Amino acid sequence: MNFQDKVVLITGAGSGIGRKTAIMFAKRGAKVAVNDISLERGSETVTLIQSEGNEAVFVAGDVSTEAQKIVEETVRVFGGLDILVNNAGVVPYGNVEETSEEDFEKTMAVNVKGPLLLSKYAVQEMKKRGGGVIVNVSSEAGLIGIPRRCVYSVSKAALLGLTRSLAVDYVDYGIRVNAVCPATTYSQGLAERIKASPNPDEMLQRMVARIPMKRLGKEEEIAFAILFAACDEASFMTGSVINIDGGSTMV
Template identity: 45%
Template sequence: MRLSNKICIVTGGASGIGRAASLIFAREGATVAIADKSGAAAGRVAEEAGNGAFAIEVDVSKSFDVERMIKQVVERCGRLDVLVNNAGYGIPGDVTQTDEDDWNRLMAVNINGVFFGCKYAIPEMRAIGGGSIINTASIVATVGIRDRAAYCASKGAVAALTRAMALDHVADKIRVNAIAPGTIDSPYFQEMFAKSPRAAEMRRELEARQAMNRLGQPEEIANGMLFLASDEASFMTGAILTIDGGMTAQ
């Protein structure tokens, strides 16, 4: 029970890595606020998680919505110990192919959502003497990949912001770390496979990027988040924890 009596928020908690983290956090004793743009999907995960988990519908790209989410959790639970800024998505295209509006929408979720979450969570954590923030970055914050210019830029910003906040708030006993997944067998890729006439070939190509020659599972990333959220990671702040099947070791 590594998160016994902890109050946690997981954004993007209704699917993929966020769902896996919500379930594992609840299993380890946390009361989890499962925050997602789909309140209905978040509610289903809350029922699955149990242990007092509850759903919050939120658009992390909107400052007022994130502020409401933080206030709602603190009013309901009395405190906030852990924030997982996990909500995010990717779009294809190099910079010449990326529409300006699509770029702005992606940045609003992937980086502004992290900024807003931390802006409103940190005062609540400071008030109780500390906490843990985990941001979902990506291995693309370290190495580039083709045809994902906006996504790479956003995750690089998440990694840089994580390090800056770690230094700014170390005296508040608030640890700020990020997780950097490799290619994960998530709903995003499953949907992409379903739409492609060459799904099997595409999957093999993605698997081949990892030294382990397979896609990661959401639970494997969520276990890393659990470590960062727990007191076992008490000497870690400003770290980018890479879990990528050996992709960046090659």
């Protein structure tokens, strides 16, 4: 997979899957706009990329309120936009009784409104270049029931609807839109959450138990699927959903 001189904007790239994806795109020649709400985390990702001689810039902004600014800044720096990865998201916990209106509004703003508006402004730039790719990072929770993930599941299912709608509307412009659906993926953030729980071993075992492969996903496995969905070798794929879940959605 070669992304030489492609301009890639990745939201939520200050850590986890977003950071790993940014690094992997950059290693394959892409110019990467690293978006995050944290200056510290986003700058760390940029430093990691630049330390290997690759090109990246930090683009600050909250996807729920600053989508247009994020796209415009990317275009200002790099001259265009070829690939958008809608990765930023929040993960509230709770069933419907435990979910407040504030939880719902914040989750939908970040997980749905943000990707929708980023896509709105991104496709305008992609049309100028004769095409492009959008990859939406959804979740297994958008496909199956996960305990105490009510509003998160709603938002990730909505993201799959957005994926298919965009794919239909912009196929004639050479713009492909696909989604990836990871299961629980091991990251620094997850490790900290497990460590802080009353019974870390039990929490980890519970997460692993429901995955047929009996392990959590790895950041690089999810990132590789994102790169595949965006690469030229996948040029006949649009409106598709790639499950990277250790088999959790097959049972």
